[in-house]
Amino acid sequence: MTALLTIILSFIGALVCGLMPSSAHRRIRWVALAVAAAGLAVSMVCCLNYSGGDFADLVKADWIPSLGIGFITGYDGISLPLLLVTGLVAVCGVLFSWTLETRANQFYAFYFALIGGVYGVFLSLDLFLLFVFYEIAVVPKYFLIAIWGGARRQFAAMKLVLYSFGGSALVLLGMLAVFFLAQDATSGKALETFSLLDLQQHGEVPREAQQWIFPLIFVGFAIMAGMWPFHTWAPTGHVAAPTAASMLLAGVVMKLGAYGCLRVAVGLLPAGAQAWAPWVAVVAIINIVYGALVALKQDDFKYVIGYSSVSHMGFVLLGIATLNLTGMTGAVLQMFSHGVIGALLFALVGTVIYSRTKTRMLDELHRLIDRMPGIAWVFIVASLASMGLPGFSGFISELYVLIGTWESESLSGWIVGGAGLGILLTFGYTLVKIHEAFFRERKTSDPGDAEISYPAMTLPEKIGVAILLGSALLIGLCPWLLTDKISPSLELMLERFPPN
Amino acid sequence: MITALTLAPVVAALLILALPEARARAVALAGALVSLTLAVWMLVQFDVDADGLQFREKATWIPALGIDYFVGLDGTNALVLLLSALLAPLVVLASWQHTDRPRTYFVLLSLLFTGLFGTFTALNFFHWFLYWELALVPPFFLIKLFGKGEERHSAALNFFLFTVLGSVAMLLGFLFLHRETGTFDFIELAEKGVTVSPLIFCAILAGLWVKVPLAPLHIWQAPAYATAPTPVAMLLTGVMSKMGVYGFLRLIVPIFPGQLRQYAGVLMAFALVTILWGAFLALRQSNLKRLLAFSSLNHVAYCVLGVGALGLAADGLKVDAHALAKQGVILQMFAHGLAAAGLFYLVGLLEDRTGLRGRDDFGGLSSVTPRFAAVFFILTFCSLGLPFMAGFAAEFLIFSGTFAVAPGVTVAATLGLLATAVFLLTMLQRVFTGPANERHKSMPDLSWRETLIVVPLLVLVFWAGISPKTWLMFSQLIP
Numbered sequence: 016m017t018a019l020l021t022i023i024l025s026f027i028g029a030l031v032c033g034l035m036p037s038s039a040h041r042r043i044r045w046v047a048l049a050v051a052a053a054g055l056a057v058s059m060v061c062c063l064n065y066s067g068g069d070f071a072d073l074v075k076a077d078w079i080p081s082l083g084i085g086f087i088t089g090y091d092g093i094s095l096p097l098l099l100v101t102g103l104v105a106v107c108g109v110l111f112s113w114t115l116e117t118r119a120n121q122f123y124a125f126y127f128a129l130i131g132g133v134y135g136v137f138l139s140l141d142l143f144l145l146f147v148f149y150e151i152a153v154v155p156k157y158f159l160i161a162i163w164g165g166a167r168r169q170f171a172a173m174k175l176v177l178y179s180f181g182g183s184a185l186v187l188l189g190m191l192a193v194f195f196l197a198q199d200a201t202s203g204k205a206l207e208t209f210s211l212l213d214l215q216q217h218g219e220v221p222r223e224a225q226q227w228i229f230p231l232i233f234v235g236f237a238i239m240a241g242m243w244p245f246h247t248w249a250p251t252g253h254v255a256a257p258t259a260a261s262m263l264l265a266g267v268v269m270k271l272g273a274y275g276c277l278r279v280a281v282g283l284l285p286a287g288a289q290a291w292a293p294w295v296a297v298v299a300i301i302n303i304v305y306g307a308l309v310a311l312k313q314d315d316f317k318y319v320i321g322y323s324s325v326s327h328m329g330f331v332l333l334g335i336a337t338l339n340l341t342g343m344t345g346a347v348l349q350m351f352s353h354g355v356i357g358a359l360l361f362a363l364v365g366t367v368i369y370s371r372t373k374t375r376m377l378d379e380l381h382r383l384i385d386r387m388p389g390i391a392w393v394f395i396v397a398s399l400a401s402m403g404l405p406g407f408s409g410f411i412s413e414l415y416v417l418i419g420t421w422e423s424e425s426l427s428g429w430i431v432g433g434a435g436l437g438i439l440l441t442f443g444y445t446l447v448k449i450h451e452a453f454f455r456e457r458k459t460s461d462p463g464d465a466e467i468s469y470p471a472m473t474l475p476e477k478i479g480v481a482i483l484l485g486s487a488l489l490i491g492l493c494p495w496l497l498t499d500k501i502s503p504s505l506e507l508m509l510e511r512f513p514p515n
Numbered sequence: 516m517i518t519a520l521t522l523a524p525v526v527a528a529l530l531i532l533a534l535p536e537a538r539a540r541a542v543a544l545a546g547a548l549v550s551l552t553l554a555v556w557m558l559v560q561f562d563v564d565a566d567g568l569q570f571r572e573k574a575t576w577i578p579a580l581g582i583d584y585f586v587g588l589d590g591t592n593a594l595v596l597l598l599s600a601l602l603a604p605l606v607v608l609a610s611w612q613h614t615d616r617p618r619t620y621f622v623l624l625s626l627l628f629t630g631l632f633g634t635f636t637a638l639n640f641f642h643w644f645l646y647w648e649l650a651l652v653p654p655f656f657l658i659k660l661f662g663k664g665e666e667r668h669s670a671a672l673n674f675f676l677f678t679v680l681g682s683v684a685m686l687l688g689f690l691f692l693h694r695e696t697g698t699f700d701f702i703e704l705a706e707k708g709v710t711v712s713p714l715i716f717c718a719i720l721a722g723l724w725v726k727v728p729l730a731p732l733h734i735w736q737a738p739a740y741a742t743a744p745t746p747v748a749m750l751l752t753g754v755m756s757k758m759g760v761y762g763f764l765r766l767i768v769p770i771f772p773g774q775l776r777q778y779a780g781v782l783m784a785f786a787l788v789t790i791l792w793g794a795f796l797a798l799r800q801s802n803l804k805r806l807l808a809f810s811s812l813n814h815v816a817y818c819v820l821g822v823g824a825l826g827l828a829a830d831g832l833k834v835d836a837h838a839l840a841k842q843g844v845i846l847q848m849f850a851h852g853l854a855a856a857g858l859f860y861l862v863g864l865l866e867d868r869t870g871l872r873g874r875d876d877f878g879g880l881s882s883v884t885p886r887f888a889a890v891f892f893i894l895t896f897c898s899l900g901l902p903f904m905a906g907f908a909a910e911f912l913i914f915s916g917t918f919a920v921a922p923g924v925t926v927a928a929t930l931g932l933l934a935t936a937v938f939l940l941t942m943l944q945r946v947f948t949g950p951a952n953e954r955h956k957s958m959p960d961l962s963w964r965e966t967l968i969v970v971p972l973l974v975l976v977f978w979a980g981i982s983p984k985t986w987l988m989f990s991q992l993i994p
Contacts, residue, residue: 231863
C-alpha cells in the first residue's frame with residue numbers, strides 16, 4: 016500500500032492546490048513543496064525496504080473483470096529508480112518555481128496531476144491501468160505548456176500532444192494484440208488478461224506475432240523517449256515549457272517512454288526484442304550522434320539542452336537493445352542519471368540564468384563567468400556531469416551501457432564505435448556551448464549592461480541544485496545503491512527470455 | 516595512506532570554498548604540504564628490497580562490474596608520485612601573488628593535484644580513469660580563465676579535445692579488455708596476459724600517445740604550454756607529460772608484452788621522429804615558452820624510446836638492457852620533471868617582470884640578476900644532460916639500454932642531443948650574456964620566496980645526478 020500513497024498524495028495535492036485561491040501563492044508553494052516532498056519520502060521508504068527482485072507492495076483489486084482488467088500496482092527494482100527520480104524532480108521543480116505567482120493554484124494542480132500520472136505509470140502492473148495513467152499524464156502537459164509557456168507555446172503544446180497520442184495509438188494497438196494473442200505458456204490456453212503480472216509470469220505471445228507487435232509497442236513508447244526520427248516534439252516542447260514543466264518533461268516524461276519500452280515491449284515480447292534489437296541499437300546510435308550534432312548547431316541555450324536530452328536518451332535505448340543484464344542495468348541507471356542531470360540543466364537555463372539575463376540566445380550572453388561566477392560554475396559542473404565526467408552518475412551509466420554493448424552477442428563492435436563517436440561529440444558540444452555561454456564577449460551591440468553583476472542564487476535555488484547535483488554525485492560514486500535493486504529484477508526478466 | 520595523500524587536496528578545495536577568499540592560497544598550500552609529507556614519509560618507509568606492491572589498499576567498489584578500489588606503490592610510480600607531490604606545494608608558492616579570482620584558481624589547482632596523485636597510484640582502470648579525467652578538466656579551465664592572450668581559448672579547447680579523443684579511445688579499449696577478461700585490475704590484467712586485436716591496442720595507445728605527446732599528436736602542446744599561467748605550465752610539463760609515460764610503463768609494458776614486441780620498432784621510430792622534430796622546432800623558435808615546450812617534447816620522447824627498447828629482444832647480452840632502459844625511463848621522468856618545471860617557472864618570472872618572452876628581448880641578464888642566471892644555467896645544463904646532474908644519469912641509462920638492443924635508432928637519437936645543446940645554449944647566450952639590455956637594468960633578482968621554490972629543485976637535480984643510486988633503488992626490483 017505504501018507506494019500507492021505517491022499517486023494518491025499527488026492527486027490530492029493537485030486538488031488542494033487547485034482549490035486554493037490564486038492570491039495565496041505563498042501558501043500554495045509551501046503546500047506544493049510538502050506534497051512533493053511527501054512523494055519523495057514515500058519513494059525513498061519504498062527504496063530502502065526493497066530487496067530481492069520480485070514485485071513488492073502489491074495492491075490488487077478487480078476493476079473490469081470481464082475484460083481481464085484489474086487495478087494492480089506494485090514495484091520492483093526497475094521502477095524504483097524512476098519513482099525516486101520523479102520524487103527528486105518534483106521537489107526541485109517546486110523549488111525552482113518558488114517565485115511563480117501567475118495562477119499558481121492552477122499551475123500546481125496541473126503539475127501534481129502530471130506527477131500523479133507519472134507515478135501511476137511506474138507503479139501500474141496492469142497494461143490497461145498503465146495506459147490510463149499514461150494518457151492522464153498527457154493532458155496536464157498540454158496546459159502547463161499552453162498557459163505558462165514561453166514563445167510558440169501553443170504550437171509546442173499541440174505538437175507534444177499529437178506526438179503523445181500518436182504514440183499511444185500504436186501502443187494501444189499493440190496492447191490489444193497482446194490481449195488477444197497471449198496464451199498460457201504451459202497449457203496454451205488463451206489468457207485474455209491485461210495483467211502484466213500474469214502475462215509475464217505464465218503468459219506467452221506466439222513467436223511470429225511478437226515480430227510485428229514489438230515494433231508497434233516499442234515505437235509507440237519510444238516516441239515519448241525521444242527516439243529519432245520522432246524526437247522533434249522534445250526540443251520544442253522543452254523549450255516552450257515553463258521551467259518546472261521542462262524539468263518534468265526531460266527528467267521524467269521521457270523516462271515514461273523508455274520505461275514502457277523496457278517493461279512492456281521487451282518484458283512481454285522477448286522474442287520480438289531479440290529480432291529487432293540490432294535495429295534499435297542502430298537507431299539509438301543515430302539518436303546519440305544526431306542529437307549531439309544538432310546541439311552543436313543551436314543558438315538558443317534551451318535548445319542545446321533539449322537536443323542533448325535526445326542524445327542522452329539514445330544511451331537508454333542502446334542499453335535496452337543490448338538485452339543483457341549489464342546493458343539494461345545501464346539503461347535504467349541512465350534513466351535515473353539523465354533524470355536528475357537533465358532536470359538540473361533545464362532548471363539552470365530556464366530559471367536561474369534566464370531570470371537574470373532575460374535572454375537565452377547564446378550570442379547575446381556576455382562573459383557570464385565574470386558576471387555570475389557562482390551560477391556559471393554550477394552550470395559548468397552540471398554540464399560536465401551531463402557530458403559523462405567520471406565520478407558522476409552519467410559516466411557510470413554510460414559505462415554499464417558500453418560494457419553491455421561489447422558483451423552483447425547480437426550487436427557488432429561498430430555500434431560501440433558509434434557510441435564512442437557520440438561521446439566525443441558530446442564532449443565537443445559541451446565545451447563549445449560552455450564557451451559561448453559563459454566566456455565569450457557579446458557579438459551583438461552592447462546595451463550598456465556589460466559590467467553589471469547579477470545577483471547570486473537564492474536559497475531555494477541553492478537547495479534544488481544541491482539535491483540534484485548531490486544525487487548525481489552519490490550515484491556516480493556509489494552506483495550499487497541503485498544497481499543492487501535494478502539488477503535482480505532485470506535478471507528475473509531475462510530469465511524468461513527464450514534461448515536465442 | 517595513499518588515499519589520504521590523494522584526497523588531501525580535495526579536502527583543501529572544499530575548505531577553500533567554505534573559507535574567505537583571502538585564505539585560499541594558504542589552505543591550498545596546506546593541502547599540498549600534507550600530500551608532500553605523506554609522500555616523503557612513504558618513500559622513507561618504502562622497502563626497496565621487497566618485491567611487489569607496498570602500501571596497498573584494496574576494497575570492493577562495484578562488484579557487478581568487477582571494480583575494486585585498488586591503490587599501491589611500487590618502483591614504477593614511487594618517483595613520479597614524489598615528483599608530483601613535490602611540485603604541488605611549489606606550484607602553490609609560485610602562484611602566491613595570484614590575485615585574479617583566487618578562490619576559483621586554487622580550487623581548480625587543488626583538484627588537479629588530486630587528479631595527478633590519483634592517476635599515479637590507482638591500479639584499477641575505473642578510478643584510474645576518474646583521476647585521469649579529473650586531471651584534464653581543471654587545466655582546461657585554468658588555461659581558459661587565467662591564461663594569457665586571446666589564443667588561450669583555442670589552446671584550452673585543443674588541449675581538451677586532443678586529450679579527450681585519446682581518453683575515449685582508451686576507454687573503449689579497456690571496455691573491450693573487460694569483456695575479454697572481466698576485470699579492470701591492472702595487475703590482474705598483466706597476469707592474465709590478454710591478446711587483443713591491433714585496433715584495440717592502438718586505441719589504448721592513442722590515449723597515452725596524446726598525453727605524452729608523440730608526433731603527430733603533439734600539436735596541442737606548444738599553444739597550451741605557452742598560454743597557460745606559469746604555475747599551470749610547470750605542472751603540464753613537469754607532471755602531466757609524465758602521465759603518458761607512466762601509462763606506458765603501467766599499462767603497455769606489463770599488459771601487452773606481445774604487442775609491444777610486435778610494434779616496438781614503430782614506437783621507437785615515432786619516438787625518434789618526435790625527438791628530432793621537437794629539437795628542430797625548438798631550433799626555429801624564439802618565443803621562450805614555446806622553445807621550452809618543444810624542448811619538453813623532445814626530452815619526454817626519450818622516455819618513449821626507452822619504453823620501445825623494452826619490447827625488443829635482449830638475449831645474449833652481458834648486461835640487462837631492459838633493466839637499464841626501464842630505470843632510465845623512470846629516472847628521466849623524475850629528472851625532466853624537476854628541470855622543466857623549474858625552467859618554466861624562471862621564464863615565467865622573466866615574463867612577469869618585463870612582460871616579454873622572446874629569446875632576443877633580453878641580453879646580459881647574468882650581470883643584472885646573478886642568482887637568477889645561476890639557477891637558470893644549472894637547470895638548463897641539467898636539461899642538456901651534463902654529468903653530475905639528474906638529466907645526465909637518466910639519459911645515460913636510457914641510451915645504454917636502447918643501444919644494446921637498437922644501436923641504429925640510438926645513434927640517430929643522439930642527433931637530437933646535439934640539437935638540444937644548440938638551442939639551449941643559444942637561449943642561454945642570448946638571454947644572459949653579452950651587453951646588458953638597458954631596459955632591464957633594474958630587474959630585481961630572485962626574492963626569498965622565489966629562491967625557496969627553486970632550491971628544492973636544485974638540490975634534487977644534483978642529488979639524483981651525483982648519487983643516482985638513492986633514486987634507482989626504488990625501481991631496482993621491477994620485473
